Amino acid sequence: MGLGGTAKKIQTLAEKAEQTYQRLNDLREEVEKTQETVTETGDRVRQLETEMAEQRAVLDAVAEEVGVDLEAVSTDAHITEAESDDEADDAGDDGSADTDGDDEAVDDDS
Structure with a gap:
């Protein structure tokens, strides 16, 4: 019975080693x-x-x-983009995230 148990343990160990080897190969291929x-x-x-x-x-x-x-066109584009960003920020600042009603405290942190 001792030999049968040992053989079973060796077989289990060999299977786990084979699975680990396969996982390593799969990982190597992915890399x-x-x-x-x-x-x-x-x-x-x-x-x-x-x-x-x-x-x-x-x-x-x-x-x-x-x-x-080109400099004037670039400057105009940057100004327009900044204004759009400001408008988007203003539209998104509806106070819904401010639960205590103190708008200034929220603005000072940003």
Whole structure:
């Protein structure tokens, strides 16, 4: 009976070792796929950045050709964006999150 119990324990241990080995292989494959994805994504980002720089150069040349002041356009765009953000903040600040009715205490923390 001692040998049968030992054989069963060895078999159980071997099965667990095999399962662990399989999990490690699966994990290794996942890590390799993730590394490939990260590398491919990095390559795509670099390509998009290059394309954006090329498009920006073309837009700058066209704007200069037709006499558009790029600094003024950029400034206007930033002002418009800031105003939109302020309006969105004002619209979202309806006091519903302020349970004690003290609006100033909430504004001072932000």
